[in-house]
Amino acid sequence: MPGVARVAPGVAVSVRDLWFSYRDAAPILRGVTFDARAGEMTVILGESGGGKTTLLRILKGLVMPLRGEIEILSSPLKRGLMGRLDPRVAYIPQQLGLIRSQSVVTNVLTGALARTGTLRSLLGLMPVEHTEEAEAILHMLGIGEKAALPVQTLSGGERQRVAIARSLMQHPTVILADEFVSQLDIVTSREIMSLARDVADRGVALVMTTHELDLAREFADRVIVLRDGAVALDSPAREVDEAALVKAIRG
Ligand SMILES: Nc1ncnc2c1ncn2[C@@H]1O[C@H](COP(=O)(O)OP(=O)(O)O)[C@@H](O)[C@H]1O
Ligand SMILES: [Mg+2]
Numbered sequence: 001m002p003g004v005a006r007v008a009p010g011v012a013v014s015v016r017d018l019w020f021s022y023r024d025a026a027p028i029l030r031g032v033t034f035d036a037r038a039g040e041m042t043v044i045l046g047e048s049g050g051g052k053t054t055l056l057r058i059l060k061g062l063v064m065p066l067r068g069e070i071e072i073l074s075s076p077l078k079r080g081l082m083g084r085l086d087p088r089v090a091y092i093p094q095q096l097g098l099i100r101s102q103s104v105v106t107n108v109l110t111g112a113l114a115r116t117g118t119l120r121s122l123l124g125l126m127p128v129e130h131t132e133e134a135e136a137i138l139h140m141l142g143i144g145e146k147a148a149l150p151v152q153t154l155s156g157g158e159r160q161r162v163a164i165a166r167s168l169m170q171h172p173t174v175i176l177a178d179e180f181v182s183q184l185d186i187v188t189s190r191e192i193m194s195l196a197r198d199v200a201d202r203g204v205a206l207v208m209t210t211h212e213l214d215l216a217r218e219f220a221d222r223v224i225v226l227r228d229g230a231v232a233l234d235s236p237a238r239e240v241d242e243a244a245l246v247k248a249i250r251g
């Protein structure tokens with residue numbers, strides 16, 4: 001699969017005793033500990049305001065935890081030093097963060113900035129191999145024919161595919177995806193979850209938040225419930241029924 005660096009099976013993301021608060025507010029993460037494995041889809045569930053987005057932003061190195069350890073493939077997460085974030089971690093925010101006026105392929109190429117530095121691309125000197133790789137990834141994700149179109153002309157599902165393509169262009173060990181299918185109809189949501197499943201199957205650790213309990217149970221390998229700032233449930237997805245999930249989420 002283009003865009004996917006092969007990684008050994010095993011733990012890709014290790015989070016230990018993570019604490020976080022916004023300024024002087026009470027801590028919203030209070031000792032979060034879990035692992036996410038390569039080749040698996042790990043879904044984080046929990047009520048709104050429970051800290052899911054904050055957790056993903058910490059894992060990307062965008063915000064600093066109060067304390068706790070985060071390792072990516074057994075080495076510490078690199079944090080935003082001089083504006084350079086850990087290139088092993090790709091982050092797809094809830095609103096996707098695409099440049100709507102730019103073409104699909106240009107958006108996908110920005111994924112390569114994380115590993116190549118910005119200067120060449122700012123000068124319009126993206127190597128031709130990058131363009132070829134971006135086109136191969138788009139083709140694989142079923143939107144090869146959209147490469148030249150501005151993102152703003154695409155449907156919601158197509159935009160999700162562009163965001164996945166951009167993250168793959170980064171050659172990530174981990175993809176963090178926030179509320180990945182929350183704005184899509186159920187049919188498109190299932191298509192995108194299935195695509196995400198394929199991406200995980202190729203060796204990426206995919207860590208996703210969602211409110212869709214059925215989709216989580218159907219597609220994920222592991223479900224983790226955050227409640228009151230800690231992990232209230234951490235289980236193989238197949239071993240938990242909906243009632244148990246709801247109970248873990250609501251308390
Ligand atoms: N930038 C911020 N400054 C202060 N408080 C914030 C900020 N972002 C989020 N919060 C608060 O932190 C809590 C957790 O938010 P969030 O991580 O977005 O939860 P979730 O994604 O689970 O809905 C909420 O109470 C939210 O209002
Ligand atoms: Mg959120």
